[in-house]
Amino acid sequence: MDDEGQPQLTRRELLLSGAATVVATALPAAHAETRAPTRNAAAGTTMKVALTVNGTRHALDLDTRTTLLDTLREHLHLTGTKKGCDHGQCGACTVIVDGRRINACLTLAVMHEGAQVTTIEGLGTPQRQHPMQAAFVKHDGYQCGYCTPGQICSAVAVLDEIRAGIPSHVTEQLTAQPLLSADELRERMSGNICRCGAYSNIVEAISEVAAGSRA
Amino acid sequence: MKPFTYERATSPAEAAASAARHPEARFIAGGTNLLDLMKLQVETPAHLIDVNGLGLDTIAPAPGGGLRIGALVRNTDLAADARIRRDYAVLSRALLAGASGQLRNKATTAGNLLQRTRCPYFYDTAQPCNKRAPGSGCGAIRGYSRQLAVIGASTACIATYPGDMAVAMRVLDATVETVKPDGQQRRIPIADFHRLPGSTPHIETALERGELITAVTLPAPVGGGHVYRKVRDRASYAFALVSVAAIVNEDGTGRVALGGIAHKPWRVEAAEALLPRGANATAAVLLAGATPTADNAFKVPLAVRTLAAAIEQGKARA
Numbered sequence A: 001m002d003d004e005g006q007p008q009l010t011r012r013e014l015l016l017s018g019a020a021t022v023v024a025t026a027l028p029a030a031h032a033e034t035r036a037p038t039r040n041a042a043a044g045t046t047m048k049v050a051l052t053v054n055g056t057r058h059a060l061d062l063d064t065r066t067t068l069l070d071t072l073r074e075h076l077h078l079t080g081t082k083k084g085c086d087h088g089q090c091g092a093c094t095v096i097v098d099g100r101r102i103n104a105c106l107t108l109a110v111m112h113e114g115a116q117v118t119t120i121e122g123l124g125t126p127q128r129q130h131p132m133q134a135a136f137v138k139h140d141g142y143q144c145g146y147c148t149p150g151q152i153c154s155a156v157a158v159l160d161e162i163r164a165g166i167p168s169h170v171t172e173q174l175t176a177q178p179l180l181s182a183d184e185l186r187e188r189m190s191g192n193i194c195r196c197g198a199y200s201n202i203v204e205a206i207s208e209v210a211a212g213s214r215a
Numbered sequence B: 001m002k003p004f005t006y007e008r009a010t011s012p013a014e015a016a017a018s019a020a021r022h023p024e025a026r027f028i029a030g031g032t033n034l035l036d037l038m039k040l041q042v043e044t045p046a047h048l049i050d051v052n053g054l055g056l057d058t059i060a061p062a063p064g065g066g067l068r069i070g071a072l073v074r075n076t077d078l079a080a081d082a083r084i085r086r087d088y089a090v091l092s093r094a095l096l097a098g099a100s101g102q103l104r105n106k107a108t109t110a111g112n113l114l115q116r117t118r119c120p121y122f123y124d125t126a127q128p129c130n131k132r133a134p135g136s137g138c139g140a141i142r143g144y145s146r147q148l149a150v151i152g153a154s155t156a157c158i159a160t161y162p163g164d165m166a167v168a169m170r171v172l173d174a175t176v177e178t179v180k181p182d183g184q185q186r187r188i189p190i191a192d193f194h195r196l197p198g199s200t201p202h203i204e205t206a207l208e209r210g211e212l213i214t215a216v217t218l219p220a221p222v223g224g225g226h227v228y229r230k231v232r233d234r235a236s237y238a239f240a241l242v243s244v245a246a247i248v249n250e251d252g253t254g255r256v257a258l259g260g261i262a263h264k265p266w267r268v269e270a271a272e273a274l275l276p277r278g279a280n281a282t283a284a285v286l287l288a289g290a291t292p293t294a295d296n297a298f299k300v301p302l303a304v305r306t307l308a309a310a311i312e313q314g315k316a317r318a
Helices: A010-032 A070-076 A131-138 A149-163 A182-186 A199-214 B012-021 B034-039 B075-080 B082-087 B089-096 B102-106 B109-113 B165-171 B279-286 B298-318
Strands: A046-053 A055-065 A092-096 A101-104 A117-118 B006-007 B025-028 B047-048 B059-062 B066-070 B175-179 B185-189 B212-218 B225-231 B242-247 B254-259
Touching: A055 A070, A070 A092, A070 B279, A092 A149, A101 A149, A101 B102, A131 A149, A131 A199, A149 A182, A149 A199, A149 B102, A149 B225, A182 A199, A182 B006, A182 B242, B012 B047, B012 B175, B012 B212, B025 B034, B075 B082, B075 B089, B075 B102, B075 B109, B082 B089, B082 B242, B089 B225, B089 B242, B165 B242, B165 B254, B225 B298, B254 B279, B254 B298, B279 B298
Parallel strands: A046 A117, B006 B047, B025 B047
Antiparallel strands: A046 A055, A092 A101, A092 A117, B059 B066, B066 B212, B175 B185, B175 B212, B225 B242, B242 B254
16 A cells, blocks of 8 residues: 555545455465466356346346345445345345345345345435434434344335235234234344344334334 | 356256256255355355246146145245135244245245255364265264254264255145156155155255256145244244144144154154144154254153144144
């Protein structure tokens, strides 16, 4: 890095530049391998894929191994979606694809040709917040905030799932319309872990949005 | 993940033929289990065949009054289908007891049948595991075995089948429909679909190389009170320590299958004649020959008590 006239770096920029240094150090060896005449076993296969994220179409050429999560964060620089466990256990990567919430870490970008993806950046902005974002702020539904984008994407989809009549593990009458109870919300949100333990405030935030949308 | 090539299959027969052509191919549908294992290099396919474009995503009436569930019907859609909720509630309940909302939105009927064990020694590539690396031994037998099998296990493997859906399908006498690489179709009763570990724990199902599941059929509804009772370490989003799928009639007759205790959904038809006499009598036959470890011996009385609760709940719902 250039020491002269050091600009004010954000934490993210500093982390990114640090990562770039590591990559640059590792490059020569990897580069030598890729020049070998036979196909390098460690080299990936790339494929073209086009998908629409928050209303904008993106045509990409990606290693087949690239998850939807890494596509969003590393290729489209939409870093609102978070990588927690990267194994579908924590829910921090929850996004809405073709109207359904999924774990972006457990799906490949190449499996989503033509898909419509909504991330936390697509739900609302600081100036024009989605009602769920505003409710999380109002009810203090977070502490460190790392799980929050996933919690909010999940919560928005949960209310749609209840409206669509999809039952849950705690639904007493399987054939009846599920209730908008706290028990239902807790069960349906169990795929989103919050290590700060903001759960009670999260349920309050979702309940308020649910009550508002019912009115 | 290891590098892999990727193709989108356009017909079931073509997908099966492609799998036969590529020695290290895997089908991918929801991907929620396979990609997890690929990241850990427990699974290292050189080629992925994406079957998501094959259709196979509808639930249709089957001859004889049952239902034919397409292989790609997502867990959420199967659990929420009005006919399943009304006539096969044990299946709806089992699906809803598994995973999280996000995972159920992706996971498919066929993929769920094929999900791999969560034995920690299978997941840890630094450990011996006859299922992951045949002949390497079993780290679990003298290791941490709290979650693992108490019946039907072998000296080669004490892993459990982790799923819930298949336990309900076992009690419903479902049939798995497949297509082979040569285009031939066959029907496999769910009882014969999953295998016990024996000396070949890496062979988990009756599927042959390249064979693709196309559907699961359910026979006509049998009535009765439907229950899926799952006991786990936390109230939601955890694998079963013990689970019971039960269909019980008012007079106490019925059928039961257990999850979380064996390498396959555990059902012993001979034990079901004893259901009217209660859980203890039934379990004496159902769990005869159990070989728990010191760590998981608790699962045997837990299974009996969960069975007792399921029978009572089933009678009340009948």
